[in-house]
Amino acid sequence: MADSSFYLGRLVDSKTAKVTAKDVAYDPADLTTHAVVTGMTGSGKTGLCVAMLEEAALQNVPAIIIDPKGDLTNLLLHFPKLLPQDFQPWIDPEMARRTGRSMEEIADEASSAWGNGLKEWGISEDRILKLQNAAKFAIFTPGSDSGIPVSVLSSLAAPKLDWEGNREVLRERISSTVTALLGLVGMNDIDPIRSREHILLSNIFEFHWSEGKDLDLTELILQTQTPPFPNLGAFSVDAFFPPKDRMDLAMVLNNILAAPAFEAWREGESLDIQSLLFTPEGKPRHSIFYLAHLSDGERMFFVTLLLSAVETWMRTQAGSASLRALLYMDEIYGYLPPTANPPSKQPLLRMLKQARAFGLGLLLATQNPVDMDYKALSNTGTWFIGKLQTERDKNRLLDGLESATGAGIPRAAMDKLISSLGKRVFVMHNVHEKMPVLIQTRWTMNFLAGPMTRTQIPALNQLVGAGSSLQTPPTAAPASRQAAAPKPSIESLQPVSVPSAASAPVFTPQPAAPVSRPSNGNGNGGSLTKPSIPAGVREYFLPQNFSLPKAFQSAGRPMPAQAMIQGILYRPALLAAAQVRLLDRKYGVDTEITRAALVETLDRRGIVRWEDFTYGGPSLDKIETAPAASARFGTIDSPLNDSKLMTALQKDFTDWLFRNSEVTARANVKLKVFGGPDVSQAEFMKACSDTARDARDAELQKKTAAIDKKIKSVQDKLMKEERELRQDEQDLRNRNIETGLSGAEAVAGLFGLGRKKSLSTSVSKYRMAQNAREDVQESVDSISQYKKDLADLERQREDITAEVNNTWGSVVNDISEVSIKPKKTDIYVNIFGVAWKPYYVVQAGGESVELAAFGAE
Secondary structure, three states: OOOEEEEEEEEEEOOEEEEEEEEEOOOHHHHHHOOOOOOOOOOOHHHHHHHHHHHHHHOOEEEEEEEOOHHHHHOOOOOOOOOOHHHHOOOOOOHHHOOOHHHHHHHHHHHHHHHHHHOOOOOOOHHHHHHHOOOOEEEEEEOOOOEEOEEEHHHHHHOOOHHHHHHHHHHHHHHHHHHHHHHHHOOOOOOOOOOOOHHHHHHHHHHHHOOOOOOHHHHHHHHHHHOOOOEEEEEEEEHOOOHHHHHHHHHHHHHHHHHHHHEEEEOOOOHHHHHEEEEOOEEEEEEEEEEOOOOHHHHHHHHHHHHHHHHHHHOOOOOOOOOOEEEEEEOOOOOOOOOOOOHHHHHHHHHHHHHHHOEEEEEEEOOOOOHHHHHHOOOHHHEOOOOOOOOHHHHHHHHHHHHHOOOOOOOOHHHHOOOOOOOOEEEEOOOOOOOOOEEEEEOOEEEOOOOOOOHHHHHHHHHOOOOOOOOOOOOOOOHHHHHOOOOOOHHHOOOOOOOOOOOOOOOOOOOOOOEEEEEOOOOOOOOOOOOOOOOOOEEEEOOOOHHHHHHHOOOOOOOOOOOOOEEEEEEEEEEEEEEEEEEEHHHHHEEEEEEEEEEOOOOOOOOOOOEEHHHOOOOOOOOOOOOOOOEEEEEOOOOOHHHHHHHHHHHHHHHHHHHOOOOOOOOOOOOOEOOOOOOOHHHHHHHHHHHHHHHHHHHHHHHHHHHHHHHHHHHHHHHHHHHHHHHHHHHHHHHHHHHHHHHHHHHHHOOOOOOOOOOHHHHHHHHHHHHHHHHHHHHHHHHHHHHHHHHHHHHHHHHHHHHHHHHHHHHHHEEEEEOOOOHHEEEEEEEEEEEEEEEEEEEEEOOOEEEEOOOOO
């Protein structure tokens, strides 16, 4: 295997499903055409991506890593000596509690497993040491000082680019920045061409950036009220965007600046991509942006700013055919959807189309490729396809693979390959290779400890670096000490190892919020022991997504100054969610909707009116698998503790979805034009108009062919007769002249004034002149008749045209709407079971109350 290649694993024999001895060497230059990794949870998707990032580091390729869930923090856990005490701080204490073993035993087992795995795949201690020293690793935490904080306000500063030479690039960045900023205040799905807010803010940015001047949020808010220019387009600023409306926008933007939580966004490292990719000495960096602690809106805001900064940096680079840098996003769901247009989508699409020329590779991971825009997939050169959750997911992936990549093997063969996949086995389809292959991914050099919490980030950064003021390598401090540690900076990180005495970071639940009820007299209430759940019934733990102030606000109560959280109490509810596919190929409908219900008050008989409990809270992707530490639990009653009733309820939920899920499609039967819910009314009407126009033109051509032929014949005759008329008129003039001369000569002869001429000659010429006059009159009459005939024919043609236009004009508007309902086999219930909803038990104003810590924000 060439040293310049990525060592990803070994080939798998598709016939025997056995791993062969042949290593898989992936050319990093192929990543300039980008790659997508897809596979369900547990397929080994994260391990494959970690291996690719390890190989990138070994090849001195820098990377920016977007980590929405916290899995990629494991990239800092490389232990060349494989000592159990190195593993122990990063073992989940919950694992020891569940298995009844000590942390030392579990750490020893992890150390042994990693040692054996690396040995099996031929990875030596030297290679891990090389990885440890290959790049500078760091974790950034926008909106928090747990890791290296990030100043998003730096994104408002003017990029160090000449405006005139980079006008298009900078305008694209302005558009993305403004879209992200407006999205942060709840203005989503805006059109940069139609939105007054977007146009005003974009022009303020351009006014400053075109002159090389920085802009901060305070100045942006003030200039929203008083713009530094008099006009926008043809109208004055006040006519285009009245002062009162501008003040409303300024107040909304000021909420960002005024919120105490935003303070963490104001300080920290700037989004200087060159500094995030390389040290001042030129050493590559792997910069991990940990986003698990952010809300969906905050994540979208930050990711958009980061992507825009990367795109701007990319366009300033010289062309390159080799891989210069890597941008990795662990879960692309929601950032590059096929139908919606979030602010992150356009920068991603542009980079997928253009980054190859600059040597920037994009590596995107998702559980299902249908979460990605097909235009994006068509610009992806390598697909890694892992184990999928359902047969339906596989079929939809095959559809996408055929249309997006034009796979070089038959669909049935690709279907067979995908169906044979096990854990850590992937189909690798590379457009630079002749055929797809099966591979088993190698063992990762980094310890895959699982997602890390925000409280563990300081110790992780400390694992790979130390403050410049420290003279000796630090030891990992307990969580209480980490909170008081100085905020790290990107330049303060130096590679070190953590001594074996380091203690594991302790997870501290964050405050969350809503609905209050009196607590019983003993404060926390409930039991520390979680009630058992019947076999076959799944359980989930809803996250604490409310802060304590939000909890009081949601409960409709003022928050006392001395409010204190005494603990967390979980109460059971019924959670149900399903993916419903609606398919009708005739009408062009193939869409998927998510339906969910959260039932907190249950009839003991197992009767639920699902329509009364439709769920509208945070994304169910945030469901946790374990409760908060030291939490208490309420009792669980029927039907939640009855497996038969729960099975019946799941069937009832499916039936309810079958009866109450539908989408509307449009149809023009006469034109045979059909449109699903993804086709807007304007797009459908245009399709009908285009089809009707083509049909009208065809019918018109057929019905007017004969009359057009007659018109052409009459026109030809008319032209011929007009030529003859001109000739006859010329002959007549000549004859008149000859007749006059002949007559004069005859008179002169009678008086002996000249040679005598015969009177018969004069009479003959007179007769010829008379014939010429008759020819002229005949031509005039013929022309008049031809013109009349032509006018009649043209009126007939106009009548035919009007009749045909009226016919097809009425057909265009003959549109009907059809409701498309799902088949029962197209309803996939992916979540159904007991959901433990968290409540804060709060001591406030001399009383103990329960406040819901989870709900719709």
